[in-house]
Amino acid sequence: MQTEEFECAFEPREEKLAVYNLYGSHSGQEELVESPDVPENTIRFQVTYNAAAVKPFLDYAENESAGIYYSYIGDSSDDFKIFMECKDQILADLKDRKISTYRTQTIKEIKILVNPSSVDSIRFVR
Numbered sequence: 001m002q003t004e005e006f007e008c009a010f011e012p013r014e015e016k017l018a019v020y021n022l023y024g025s026h027s028g029q030e031e032l033v034e035s036p037d038v039p040e041n042t043i044r045f046q047v048t049y050n051a052a053a054v055k056p057f058l059d060y061a062e063n064e065s066a067g068i069y070y071s072y073i074g075d076s077s078d079d080f081k082i083f084m085e086c087k088d089q090i091l092a093d094l095k096d097r098k099i100s101t102y103r104t105q106t107i108k109e110i111k112i113l114v115n116p117s118s119v120d121s122i123r124f125v126r
Contacts, residue, residue, distance in 0.1 A: 001108055002051040006058040008066050009042045016123040019043060019112060020067030032124050035113040046111040054106045068110055
């Protein structure tokens with residue numbers, strides 16, 4: 001896993017900046033944290049991700065919305081490769097007479113940091 005930071009500055013407006021979680025559906029893996037270390041009117045995203053599988057990037061629509069998205073690296077549709085990466089776990093599960101779900105982990109965690117004085121200028125959308 002690798003952690004990378006992305007920042008975007010914004011101008012406070014009457015309409016709050018919408019801060020989206022990943023693809024609007026990555027619930028439970030992100031949190032909003034007030035931090036005096038972040039400059040005012042700036043959002044900092046700390047993203048922990050599987051660097052072998054994905055590359056995250058900041059999606060920012062000026063003074064309207066911000067969020068983290070990602071693109072897959074290489075051929076993410078190679079089911080046999082994924083199967084071989086999981087084979088030991090699959091065999092152990094079969095031995096224990098159970099079947100699990102096997103997925104390549106992409107994003108492990110997203111922390112969204114904002115200065116306490118700027119928190120009223122954003123709207124966290126889950």
